[in-house]
Amino acid sequence: MDYLELGGWFRKVKDPILLEFLKVWGRIEVEGKNEGEVRDELQQQYQSLKKKMSDLKGYLAEVYMAQILFNAQRQTLPGHYFHVANEFEVPRFNFIRLRERLGPGAGSEIDLHGGAGIEQWVAESKWRRGHKVGIGDLEELLDKAEVVKRERKAELMRVWFFSYEGFTKEALEFMPKHGMFWSTKEDLDGLLDYVKLRRLPKL
Known part of the structure; x- marks a missing residue:
């Protein structure tokens, strides 16, 4: 009082x-x-x-990523938003799932999984203040992508990582060698503009 x-x-x-x-x-x-x-x-x-707040922010970014893929189906996206040289066509997805579990163990959850027959997408979102994504996080996602590739008999795997705070120097050198897509907050905002969606909130 x-x-x-x-x-x-x-x-x-x-x-x-x-x-x-x-x-x-x-x-x-x-x-x-x-x-x-x-x-x-x-x-x-x-x-x-x-x-809990960090988890909610990460989940919010996952929703935005899923909506980008949904809106961009059968469209060609510029590669620079994913830090790859060439533009590419987004397939028509049969499903786009959030928080999909690959198995019962810890660390077996995929933030985003999109299935389009022989083309499969897996994506991870990290929204941690003051913490850049390192090689360990990337390797975990690549391991999950291998499981999806094997189970779905995929011929083309798209592995996409979003980090609000960016990536370490080692991670930036690692991703091109493994054919990974990656995006920062600025890239994701650009993608949202491109597919005519609202930008990420300032949290």
């Missing part, structure tokens, strides 16, 4: 940071809880919330 001297009355506080402080202060000073434990619990809550 916020005390107003003029009139001597209280009103509800709308400041979320002040409210959080008062909750923590109350647990320590009023309830007599251990200060270190209260701080640790609060840190856990905020770290968990931060991870």
Whole structure:
């Protein structure tokens, strides 16, 4: 509550940071809880919330990527949005799935899988503030692409990686050697403009 001297009355506080402080202060000073434990619990809550927000942002980018492929079916896209030399035609997809599981184990989920007969697409989205994608992330996606290629008997595999924060120097050298498509935020915004969709939000 916020005390107003003029009139001597209280009103509800709308400041979320002040409210959080008062909750923590109350647990320590009023309830007599251990200060270190209260701080640790609060840190856990905020770290968990931060991870959830990162996951939601990543999922949002996956939705945009799927919509780009859906809108671009049977169209020719410029290669520069994917950092490849030539333009290419997007097939007519029989399905475009998000968060598809390849198996029961951890790390077996594909962010995006598009099936078009002998041509298959797999894509990954990373939206992590201050963290560029490295070779480890790329290798994981290539391993998943191999599983899809084997199971679907694909003759052409398109492997596409989007990273909001970009890629490490080693990753940038790695991707062309393995025929991977890759896009940054600027590339994805350009693609969204090209297929007449709304740009990524500023989060």
